[in-house]
Amino acid sequence: MSLPAYDPDRYLQYEVNHRMAVYRKVAIFVPSGALFTWLLLVASLQLPGTLIAVVLLGICTLALDVEAWHALRDMVSRPVTTRGQVRRIFSKPRFAFFGKVHYMFVDKHMFEVDVVASMELREGDEVEVVHWPHTGVIITVERVAGVERGSD
Secondary structure (H helix, E strand, C coil): CCCCCCCCCCEEEECCCHHHHHHHHHHHHHHHHHHHHHHHHHHHHCCCCCHHHHHHHHHHHHHHHHHHHHHHHHHCCCCEEEEEEEEEEEEEECHHHCCEEEEEEECCEEEEECHHHHHHCCCCCEEEEEECCCCCCEEEEEEEECCCCCCC
């Protein structure tokens, strides 16, 4: 997919290196998932003495393998466009409170957006998000129609 030309008046978020974000997810989650799956298999062969390790490794393995699967599926898929209403925008601290992550719900999809998009968008805005279908990596975010803003 060719990326449309950057227009700061049109796009609230524009990611030039969106494909690298997918490659990065593959590079992180596939080897990690394989390692944890192997550790889970080894721990499972030593039951019942490794019951706690099997439970903990099982939880970690499930999370890593799901992320790896989604990243691998995006390697062979094409970007999709989701158009809908912003249902909710919120922020959470990252791991160990270093930095913040901004999220946006559009219909049934959750996206991680940058600071500018999270501050510019309001609940009820109509947006068009071009993204990778399985990992939700954003390519562009464009406001199609906005809600009336009160004077602050």
